[in-house]
Amino acid sequence: MSDHEPTGTGRLAKVRRYRRLMYACIGVGVGGFLVATEFDYPLVGLVVYWAGILAFLGVWKGTSVTLYDERDLDLERRASLLTLQIAGAVGLLAMTTLVVTDQLPSVDVPERVVGGFLAISGLFVLYGIVYTVVRYRR
Amino acid sequence: MRNHVRERRDEAELSQADLAAAVGVTRQTINAIERDRYDPSIELAFKLADFFDCRIEDIFDPELDG
Numbered sequence: 001m002s003d004h005e006p007t008g009t010g011r012l013a014k015v016r017r018y019r020r021l022m023y024a025c026i027g028v029g030v031g032g033f034l035v036a037t038e039f040d041y042p043l044v045g046l047v048v049y050w051a052g053i054l055a056f057l058g059v060w061k062g063t064s065v066t067l068y069d070e071r072d073l074d075l076e077r078r079a080s081l082l083t084l085q086i087a088g089a090v091g092l093l094a095m096t097t098l099v100v101t102d103q104l105p106s107v108d109v110p111e112r113v114v115g116g117f118l119a120i121s122g123l124f125v126l127y128g129i130v131y132t133v134v135r136y137r138r
Numbered sequence: 139m140r141n142h143v144r145e146r147r148d149e150a151e152l153s154q155a156d157l158a159a160a161v162g163v164t165r166q167t168i169n170a171i172e173r174d175r176y177d178p179s180i181e182l183a184f185k186l187a188d189f190f191d192c193r194i195e196d197i198f199d200p201e202l203d204g
Contacts, residue, residue, distance in 0.1 A: 012155040012165055066158075070179050071167040 014065050022067070025055040084127060091120040140199045144172040146190045161185040 029052015036045030060067060094117045101107040147157050147168075154168045161168075161182060170176035178186070187194045 011159045015164065066162050066164060069163040069167050070182060071163070071170055071176050074176065 011065065015067060018059055018063055018065055018067055022056050022059045025052045025059065028052050029056070084123075087120050087123055091117065091124065094120070139177045140174060140201055141171060142197050142199075143168070143186065146186075146192075146197060147172075150190070157189070160189055 029049045032048030032052065033045040036042065036048060098109060098114065098117060101109050143157075147154070150157075152160075154172070155165045158165045158168045162185070163182065167176065167178075167182075171178055183194050183198060187197055190197065
């Protein structure tokens with residue numbers, strides 16, 4: 001390690017600072033969007049939102065400090081898989097329930113609920129497409 | 139997978155943050171490895187072995203059966 005590089009503790013403080021800055025960018029972006037939309041300035045809200053997102057990406061990609069590493073990616077993979085499994089279980093239960101309730105004239109399933117189930121199905125279709133692409137690219 | 143990262147780091151009198159900075163990961167990752175809660179990639183295992191100037195097998199024990 002060269003002399004001008006920060007020590008482990010200094011680097012750690014830098015990581016914390018950058019991470020806080022990134023979350024602040026997202027917070028300002030989302031908060032600004034909500035406030036501006038509330039006060040009938042949707043275009044301003046959109047600009048603030050995207051400024052926040054771009055600032056987040058700028059901090060993330062612009063620093064040489066390791067903010068996220070292989071363990072973060074591993075955690076993301078595990079969380080994504082778990083999310084998909086939960087969505088799968090809910091989707092399977094929902095689909096069978098929908099088929100049964102569709103046969104019962106006395107039960108009327110709200111369109112929002114049907115839409116939610118269709119969204120879960122769409123998620124699986126998207127997963128299948130992405131999986132296929134990733135598989136053939138590796 | 140069991141490992142001796144903690145022992146090696148203590149011998150070198152380094153903090154987790156120092157070691158993390160040396161091998162290019164976060165302190166949390168070093169902490170997770172030392173607590174056997176995360177198995178590093180081959181690349182990171184090589185970096186750690188290189189940093190401690192030893193072989194990967196000297197740090198990581200796969201606990202193979204038989």
